[in-house]
Amino acid sequence: xxxxxxxxxxxxxxxxxxxxxxxxxxxxxxxxxxxxxxxxxxxxxxxxxxxxxxxxxxxxxxxxxxxxxxxxxxxxxxxxxxxxxxxxxxxxxxxxxxxxxxxxxxxxxxxxxxxxxxxxxxxxxxxxxxxxxxxxxxxxxxxxxxx
Numbered sequence: 001x002x003x004x005x006x007x008x009x010x011x012x013x014x015x016x017x018x019x020x021x022x023x024x025x026x027x028x029x030x031x032x033x034x035x036x037x038x039x040x041x042x043x044x045x046x047x048x049x050x051x052x053x054x055x056x057x058x059x060x061x062x063x064x065x066x067x068x069x070x071x072x073x074x075x076x077x078x079x080x081x082x083x084x085x086x087x088x089x090x091x092x093x094x095x096x097x098x099x100x101x102x103x104x105x106x107x108x109x110x111x112x113x114x115x116x117x118x119x120x121x122x123x124x125x126x127x128x129x130x131x132x133x134x135x136x137x138x139x140x141x142x143x144x145x146x147x
Contacts, residue, residue, distance in 0.1 A: 003035045004054040007047070011037065018051065019113055019120040022081070026109060026122055031056060034120075045096065048111070060093040063107060066136040072110040072123060082114045082121055089115050097133070104133040 003013045013035040021032050028050075037047040044065060050056035063070040072092050074084070084090055091113045094105040107130035113120040 001035070001051070003037075003049060003051050005037075005047075005049050005057065006054050007057065008037070008039070011035070011049075013037065016118070019048075019118050021120050021122070023121065025058075025111075026124070028056065036060075046093070048093070048095075059096040060111065061096055061105060061136075063092060063094045063105060063110065066105060067107065067134065070107060070130070072112060072125060073127065074112055074123065078112070078121060078123065082112060082119050083117055084112075084114050091115055096136075098139075099133055101139050102135045103137040103139065104135050106132045107134045108132050 001013050001015060001018060003011050005011055017036045019034045019036060021034065024030060024032050031050045031052050033051045035049045035051055037049050039045075039047060044061055046060050048058045048060045074087060082090070093111045093113065094107055095109065095111070097104050097106065108125045108127075109122055109132065110125065111120055111122050
């Protein structure tokens with residue numbers, strides 16, 4: 001599938017990298033299809049790029065890379081909506097934001113992807129251990145210039 005982006009131009013994306021969000025993302029409910037782009041081989045950060053709006057994209061990462069004990073609680077009805085039998089067939093991502101001089105991740109709003117059918121959902125967790133601005137990297141002066 002050809003996906004138009006404002007960052008990378010036109011990109012060919014394998015169908016296995018296209019995710020369907022039946023309810024969209026929080027605040028973006030009308031956009032339901034995204035491509036998961038991996039701009040380099042480090043595997044730490046990905047772009048969740050809307051296939052419907054070239055200007056709409058989010059940087060995402062695997063929360064376990066930054067918070068080893070992180071676990072998103074997925075309720076039974078959410079498992080059913082994603083057609084998940086077990087979380088072993090799912091991948092979790094969190095959205096990365098730049099806030100002041102740090103990179104943060106939203107641990108209260110994880111994205112859960114069914115790796116079998118490529119359906120995805122953004123959850124809202126009530127667990128007070130997790131915040132919407134969990135610091136993962138403090139930027140140096142040089143990094144701030146390029147972020």
